[in-house]
Amino acid sequence: MKGYRKYFLNKLAWFFVTLVCAFILNFILPRLMPGDPVAAIVSRLAQGMSDATGVQAIYQQYADLFGTNRPIYEQFFIYVKNVVRSDFGFSFSQYPRTVADVIASSIWWTVFLQLPAILVGWLIGNFLGALAAYRRKGFDKVLLPVSIFASSLPAFGMAVLLLVVFALTLGWFPTSGGYGFDMIPALSWGFIWSVIVHYQLPFWSIVLITIGGQAIGMRSMAIYELNADYVKYSRFMGIKDRKILRYVFRNAMLPQVTGLALAIGTMVSGALVAEIIFNYPGLGSTILKAVLGQDYPLISAATLIITLMVLVTTFAIEILYGFIDPRVKAAQSEG
């Protein structure tokens, strides 16, 4: 176990260093964008003011409020202090809404669209890939090209085609929104059903492409494993396939799990295309609007969330690897 503890501590150390650097970067990057967001807000508010001093006064007021007139390191410390108190500040583009408010109202939609979509896509994709690797022959010959094609379709292409075919032409699914255009969110069966129905097209547009990619990946890994020596040996020994497969797929899944972790980590940023085409509420388009409106606090907060999620999931996976994959443990204890 001693070697394992060293592995764990090593990973933890890098986790924290990465976190700190990422945090600093998250703060700096939006502020490197050219242009002055306060000037944009002020010019909107100062419409019709003919004297320069009036405009200046308002500019000063907002610059003070948002803290943009202080040197950047001072702004950074204020930012850190506030974040620790979970105060992410005001959103520039939606002033006077707070950043926390803006993100809270959209993040759940993104999570509940992306998480199941990624999981389902991953499960189905890996399942099909494994099946193809095991069965080979006919099934495989069909699956592989279809999967390749499905994963080659650009995300927006899939979304637009689904929209045009299933929603506009056939009318089987609604065309936009997270829930019925005439509904108000409430805990009623009607509302829940409406959410489910509106969920379908964005969900499938993500899943279908994910399946393609996962199937290909899993298929190659599984084939590689199936041709490994231990499999051939076990077969000669007469061990039933069912028992062998359990080990084969467990080995094949490891790299896929890393991929899953990364996908889950970055999912918060991911559904931008589906959100735009299907007018689905979510964080992706909020971030886009924030960038276009030079809304530093919102961008920083959103990227911080993404950063944290990716770090946590990657770290969790690396620890999990340590447990699952004995080779890692072995390497550490000998190293």
Added chain:
Amino acid sequence: MKHTLQQVFRSGKFVVGFCILTAVLLIVIVYPLIVPTPPLRTISQGTFVPPGIYVNVFDSIDSATHYTLDLDDVAARRIAGRLDEEDRVSMKEWLVASGIEESAIDTSDTRKFLDQWVNNYDPGKNIPGMTNAKRNLYARLDALLDGILSTEGVIIAAHDPDTGVLEKKGNIEQSDFVNIGQLPNVRILPLGTDNFGRDVLAELVKATAVSLEIGLVAGIIATLIGLTLGLLAGYVGGFMDDGIMFFTNLFTVIPTFVLLILISFSIGQEQRGAFTIAVVIGLTSWVWTTRAVRSQVLSLRNRDHVNLAKLSGHSTGHIVLRDILPYIASYVVMALILQISSGILSEAGLSILGLGPKTSEVPTLGLMMNWALYYNAHVNGQWWAYVPVILVIALISFSMNLMNTGLDHVFNPTVRD
């Protein structure tokens, strides 16, 4: 090397992918030579002209090229062209609502039906519950029906250049036909025009070329960076490895697309040429390649021939170039192909968001998609503006992925069928 190439070209999948890609490249190179329309030139006054064969009406009026053909149902077709079944049903509805007995209306007897209509239609009549849209529909139909049953031809007249008086120049009978082959001005627009009035096919070809270039540049940059960093991290190891992995992790953790959007926005429209975008994409998508190269190099590092080279006293650079690089070359080629295809997709994604290269310089696939969506092409059923774009992107991606899979089969014999 020669043997590898032979094997590569024997792989079915690779060949198919390669053929598709070559076909696309050929079209992209040859088409502009055959059809020299500048792709960004506005050729139609009016948006989204549908695909088809466009015959210059002015030329077809010229009486020297007329033929008189006596064909059946010319008149019936003409009437059906103006007044289809649904229109007749609408007109019947109006007649019924205005008080005429339903049994007295027979929509198939055109002459009688039209007589009934002409005698009874009154645009000012107020029918309760009729929407404005319906009101306008009837007004339109009524205007369309003017002279629909007449068998007379039309007279062509032009202003006399000297006196300005309208003079008869000729006439056109309802049985006059022209031979398309004899007309000087016939233009085929296989994919119609887009919202700017540009020829979609010409634009698509040019856009494919630009997108391929962008993909190539982005892919090469990303692969070079990935290769270098991966080699250094994998081979040199130690602190260099930790450092580069740390740097890579940082890039993983900051979402690429947000980074891409930020950089794109910061550069500003002015500087955003196709090449700049390609560089930006390349600079943000090397992470995966680095990881992959690094893991390959790590496993190679302990191979016998490498140890042998080390013992022989060769310099690090020499070992890397001679003993490691050739073994991962296949992997790098595959990575390059993937990077190129993902570069094209990234550019398309950026353009859809409005952060791609400048609209007026060069068209790209993403930009064409962007404008089609802006102008509601998908709402108005103008499929020619966006479906070919999607198919081309999918086709290029598909062919590259096929090539990749084929290469995979060649370099990893275990996965071969």
Added chain:
Amino acid sequence: MRSKCLAIFIFLALTAILTTACGPAKDEVTQSTGEDPKVLPRKETLYFNGQQFGPVVGWNPYSTSNNNAMAIVLQDNSRVTMFETPYLYNMLDGKVYPLLAEGDYSWNDDRTILTFKIKEAAHWSDGTPVTAEDVAYTWAAHVRYNTPAGAANKDYIDTIEAADDRKVVIKAKRDREGKPVNPLIVASYVSTYYVIQKSWTERLEERAGGDTAKFLADTAEDAVYSGPYHRFFADDSKVILVRDDDYWGRDDSMWGRLPVPKYLAHTIFRDNAASAVAFKKGEVDVSQAFNPNIELLWLNDRLPISTYLPEPPYNIGTKMPTAFYNLNSYGLDQVAVRKAIAIAVDYPTVIANAVTNQSPTFDEVPRSLMNPTSTEQALYDHDAVKHLQWEGNDIDGARKLLDTVGIVDSDGDGWREFKGRKLSYTASCPSGWSDWQSAIEVVAAAGGKIGIEITTNYPEWSVYQTIVTKSDSPLPEGYDIFMMYTTGAGPAQPYTRIRNLLSSEWVGMAGNWNGNWGQYSNMEADTLLREIPGETDPGRLKEMYTELVKIYLTDVPSFTLMYRPEAFHAVNETIWTNFPHQNDGTDPPVPPLDCTDGWGIACLYNLTLVNP
């Protein structure tokens, strides 16, 4: 093994789908006061699109940055769904009709004092009557807190006082000779700005503690209103207003009945394409979005969709998106260059391609300073300026113009030079404004045809607006030819529009949202503009306006690219009908302003269901 896998995955998928349903219900629901519906009854709701992009931020009638398009929009045809103005402007006949006011307003003889009375029946949502003191206090607050309304009018309005409970007296600012500085603007105040309750304003002031920023940034969820609708629900996906059945306007002295729809709802769409899809499906009744090729929806798809006019231009044009020249750019100080580019642009293509024929063409409405409405077109002498107007596409004429003044291509590179330096410009407009971008592309193409290099650039709106509105220094590079809007139809038009286009008083302003962003300066125009507000003789006014048109078409400091409706107005008559349309017989005629602006709100009282 396989069945187990399958079972697991089905279980996970189901869980996933079910958890989805539970998650978003965490969204806020306003306090349920009794029988609040969870589903808006379709036959009692009027749906809108194209007004609101992004979530509502506030309900404060003093602020202009609430991003609350359904309730608070201050313009010549102000939106009077929640808050009301004393008068309503009708852009179809150019008159104002009383809303909160009773009868017409009256001027004294030298137009320095404007008086009107408040209707007896008018009352606030809390039951108290609307009084003249409310009007006076609103103005006082505007001035004290330097709100956009205050800033825009304080040079023209001296005081607003309550002579008694219902009589309002507005005193105009006078110049040194005792004449009113600008009676036109004073008169337009009563149809543009809301009357806000005094006691609520006092509560707001207390909350803000005298701080202007706080005063304007207050979200005002407790605002007291006099209009027929108020807030029902607002989140990131939609805004819903609900009718107040106690609305004072059902009194016979005003409408005599309540507006027909119980709810006004606006789904928040990401972009135009998504909102167009919903409109096509009948999920939106009234569309203020620019729907390209809208005629295809009723010609090809046979949908019950229509616009005010059945044929192009489909709507009544009142605004004139204009391409401004930066007069400090090299070569653009030469009239020949400006005019040459302007006459070479292919306007038929701009109108056919950029706005898909939703604008009258320049041979239907020859260019001037007036919008296409008959009221404005009658204000200038058409024959006198005929020789100055152009229709566009005049490549030969442009070339001749440039050749005559000696601006030729002397070094053979294909581009003309002026005094040895190549003429090269950047034409720009905000990114994402698709019809403007298309128009700018046509302008750039025209340059190419006459030998002047014009490239295009589309900065983000937030950057664009900050740069263009800074008129206290020359514009930076990249803004040689740039597009901006003009004002539409209003009681002080076309005076305000012409002033915005030609007056040099805006040059030198740090936050110039008025106009003349190219920084043009012409003394004769300035003099005429100073005199027009005080002039009452129609004959003399016509002469003055004609003179201004002549100056504009001769100097070409900017040029109109197309006409644009006051508001796009298209309706889907699946559920509701009897919207305003040409020759609909209403008197006064109801303008097509999406049923919410100025006199256009009368539409809400005339609506009927298609299938009751």
